Amino acid sequence: MKVRTRFAPSPTGFIHLGNIRSALYPWAFARSQGGTFILRIEDTDLERSSQAAVDVILEGMRWLGLDPDEGPFFQMQRMDRYREVIAQMREQGLVYPCYMSVAELDALRERQMAAKEKPRYDGTWRPEPGKTLPVPPEGVQPVLRFRNPVGGSVVWEDKVKGRIEISNDELDDLVIARPDGTPTYNFCVVVDDIDMRITHVIRGDDHVNNTPRQINIFRALGQEPPVYAHLPTVLNEQGEKMSKRNGAKAVTQYRDEGYLADGVVNYLARLGWSHGDDEIFSREQFLAWFDLDHLGKSAAQFDEAKLRWVNAQHMKATADDALALLVRPLLEKRGIAPDERLPAICGLFKDRCDTTLVLADWAQRFYVDVEPNADEAAKHVTDGVRPAIGMLAKMLEGCPWTKEDIAEAVKETLRATGLKMPQLAMPVRVLVMGTAQTPSLDAVLALSLRQKVLDRLRRA
Numbered sequence: 001m002k003v004r005t006r007f008a009p010s011p012t013g014f015i016h017l018g019n020i021r022s023a024l025y026p027w028a029f030a031r032s033q034g035g036t037f038i039l040r041i042e043d044t045d046l047e048r049s050s051q052a053a054v055d056v057i058l059e060g061m062r063w064l065g066l067d068p069d070e071g072p073f074f075q076m077q078r079m080d081r082y083r084e085v086i087a088q089m090r091e092q093g094l095v096y097p098c099y100m101s102v103a104e105l106d107a108l109r110e111r112q113m114a115a116k117e118k119p120r121y122d123g124t125w126r127p128e129p130g131k132t133l134p135v136p137p138e139g140v141q142p143v144l145r146f147r148n149p150v151g152g153s154v155v156w157e158d159k160v161k162g163r164i165e166i167s168n169d170e171l172d173d174l175v176i177a178r179p180d181g182t183p184t185y186n187f188c189v190v191v192d193d194i195d196m197r198i199t200h201v202i203r204g205d206d207h208v209n210n211t212p213r214q215i216n217i218f219r220a221l222g223q224e225p226p227v228y229a230h231l232p233t234v235l236n237e238q239g240e241k242m243s244k245r246n247g248a249k250a251v252t253q254y255r256d257e258g259y260l261a262d263g264v265v266n267y268l269a270r271l272g273w274s275h276g277d278d279e280i281f282s283r284e285q286f287l288a289w290f291d292l293d294h295l296g297k298s299a300a301q302f303d304e305a306k307l308r309w310v311n312a313q314h315m316k317a318t319a320d321d322a323l324a325l326l327v328r329p330l331l332e333k334r335g336i337a338p339d340e341r342l343p344a345i346c347g348l349f350k351d352r353c354d355t356t357l358v359l360a361d362w363a364q365r366f367y368v369d370v371e372p373n374a375d376e377a378a379k380h381v382t383d384g385v386r387p388a389i390g391m392l393a394k395m396l397e398g399c400p401w402t403k404e405d406i407a408e409a410v411k412e413t414l415r416a417t418g419l420k421m422p423q424l425a426m427p428v429r430v431l432v433m434g435t436a437q438t439p440s441l442d443a444v445l446a447l448s449l450r451q452k453v454l455d456r457l458r459r460a
C-alpha cells in the first residue's frame with residue numbers, strides 16, 4: 001500500500017511553528033516511504049478564511065521545502081461531492097432528518113445537566129423499527145444526523161498515544177448537514193480522506209475527540225479508517241498551547257529574522273520526534289531516519305534559544321556560496337552592493353553567527369566605514385603601539401594582497417618593534433573592523449580593501 005499523507009490547515013490567519021510541525025511529519029513520512037503528500041485547505045469557515053491566509057500557508061511551506069505532491073485542494077470547491085455523499089447516505093438510511101430546534105436542544109441540555117447526566121442528543125428523531133416519530137413541524141428545515149452505532153466501542157491503535165477505546169454511548173448522533181444543506185467539519189474530513197486515499201492521518205492531538213466520530217463515518221461508508229498519529233501539542237515559552245491567539249509568530253517571520261530553512265526543519269523535527277541522541281542533522285538524514293515509531297508522547301515546549309543554537313550549527317555547515325546568496329539581499333536592503341568577496345567573508349564569519357542577520361552585520365563592516373568601538377579603541381589603540389601601526393601601514397602599501405603576504409608583513413612589524421601579536425592585532429582589528437572580536441588579523445585584512453585598511457591605520 002502506497003503511503004498517502006495530508007496536511008489540512010484552515011486558512012484563518014498565519015501559520016505558526018505548532019501548525020507547521022503538523023505539516024512536517026506527514027511530509028517527512030510520505031517522503032521517507034516514497035509516498036505522496038497532499039495539501040488540503042479546510043476553508044469552510046467562510047467568515048474566518050481568506051485567500052491571503054492561504055498564500056501565507058503556501059509561502060511558509062515553500063520556504064521550509066515542504067512541497068505537496070498533490071493539491072492544494074479546497075473544501076469549498078468540493079461541496080458538490082459532499083452533497084452527493086449525503087444523498088447516498090440518505091438513501092442507505094445512514095442519516096436521518098432531525099427537527100429539534102435550538103431552543104429544544106438547549107432545554108434538553110439543561111434538563112440533563114440538572115440530572116447530572118452528560119448532555120447529549122436524545123435520539124428523538126432517530127427512526128427505529130416500530131417507533132413512531134413525531135410529526136415534522138411546518139416550514140422547518142431539518143439538520144441531518146448520522147446514525148451512530150449503538151453499543152460497543154470505537155478502538156484504534158494510535159501511533160503516538162497507543163490504544164484508544166471510546167464507547168459508542170459517549171458519542172452523539174453527529175449533525176453532518178446543517179438546515180441549508182451545508183456539510184459539517186467531521187463529515188467533510190472523512191469524505192476527503194476517503195477520496196484522497198489517505199493512509200496515515202498525522203495531526204495535532206486537538207483532533208483526538210473527532211477521531212472516533214470520523215472512524216464511525218468511515219465504517220458506515222464501507223471504508224477502513226486510516227492509521228492515526230495524534231501529535232502532542234507544541235507549547236509556547238510560557239507553557240501554553242502555541243496559538244495564533246496568544247502571540248505565536250508566523251513561520252515566515254523566522255525566515256525574516258535570519259533563520260535557515262534547514263535549521264528550522266531540524267529544530268521542529270526534534271520537537272516531538274527523536275533518533276537516538278542526534279540533535280543536528282541534515283534534511284536528507286531526517287528523511288532517511290523518520291518513522292512514526294519514535295514520536296514523542298508528551299507536549300514539547302518551544303525554546304527560541306535552542307532554535308538559535310540549532311540554527312548556528314546549520315550556519316556552520318552551510319556552504320559559503322549558499323550563505324552569500326542569503327546574505328546578499330539583506331545587505332542590498334541596507335543600500336550596500338556586495339562584491340565577489342562576499343562568499344569568503346561568509347566563510348570566515350559563519351562560525352560565530354547564529355542567524356544570517358548576524359552574518360550580514362559582520363559582512364556590512366567590509367563595505368561601509370565603521371566607527372571603532374570607543375572602549376575598545378581606548379583600551380587597544382595606545383600611544384605605545386601607534387609607531388608599530390604606522391610601520392605596518394607602510395609595509396602593507398606595497399605588499400601583494402594575500403593572506404600569506406599580509407601575515408608576513410605583520411610578523412615583520414612584530415620583529416622590528418618587539419611587540420607581541422595581540423598588542424598589534426587588537427588595535428588593528430579595532431581600527432579596521434570597529435571591534436577586536438574578529439577572526440585572525442591576516443584573514444580579515446585580506447578580505448578588506450587595501451585602501452580602506454591604509455586609510456584606517458593612518459588615521460590612528
Ligand SMILES: Nc1ncnc2c1ncn2[C@@H]1O[C@H](COP(=O)(O)OP(=O)(O)OP(=O)(O)O)[C@@H](O)[C@H]1O
Nearest residue numbers: 009010018019022203204205233234241242243244
Ligand atoms: N500548538 C499546537 N501544537 C501542535 N499542533 C498544533 C498546534 N496548533 C495547531 N496545531 C495543528 O496544526 C494543524 C493545522 O491546524 P489549523 O490550521 O486548524 O490551526 P489552528 O488549530 O486553528 O491553530 P490556532 O490554534 O493557532 O488558531 C492541525 O493538525 C492542528 O492539530
